[in-house]
Amino acid sequence: MYQHKQFAYIIFVLLGWIASFVILALVLLGPNVPIILFAISLIVIGFIFHGLTIKVSDKDISWGFGPGVLGKKIKLSDIEQVKAVTNSFRHGIGIRITHDGWVYTVHGFSAVALDLKDGTSIRLGTNDQENLLTALNSRLDNN
Numbered sequence: 001m002y003q004h005k006q007f008a009y010i011i012f013v014l015l016g017w018i019a020s021f022v023i024l025a026l027v028l029l030g031p032n033v034p035i036i037l038f039a040i041s042l043i044v045i046g047f048i049f050h051g052l053t054i055k056v057s058d059k060d061i062s063w064g065f066g067p068g069v070l071g072k073k074i075k076l077s078d079i080e081q082v083k084a085v086t087n088s089f090r091h092g093i094g095i096r097i098t099h100d101g102w103v104y105t106v107h108g109f110s111a112v113a114l115d116l117k118d119g120t121s122i123r124l125g126t127n128d129q130e131n132l133l134t135a136l137n138s139r140l141d142n143n
């Protein structure tokens with residue numbers, strides 16, 4: 001079984017930058033409900049999107065953000081092709097749909113594209129592209 005977690009360093013940098021303004025607002029304005037709620041939402045976003053874990057078993061591939069939320073599981077038998085790809089800035093971070101299909105990523109530009117038999121395309125961002133491809137190809141060859 002293959003399992004790898006990529007941490008979202010860019011999200012931590014962005015949230016830290018925003019948090020510095022929240023702290024400044026707390027110092028200047030004092031504690032108030034909107035600022036505290038905004039600070040709590042930053043913490044929740046950081047917890048949910050702190051990383052992306054990809055798992056490949058003998059029968060399926062699954063992925064999820066942070067504690068395993070907002071992900072998906074696909075049977076390997078539903079995959080037609082896998083290939084190494086490079087995301088661009090337009091692919092962004094997080095979850096989104098682009099002209100290349102669904103994109104799940106937290107940091108960097110390396111990704112693996114899954115082309116499904118139903119025509120759906122999915123890009124999984126990873127900093128372990130070679131090992132993920134090897135794990136997928138070895139299991140796809142066995143199926």
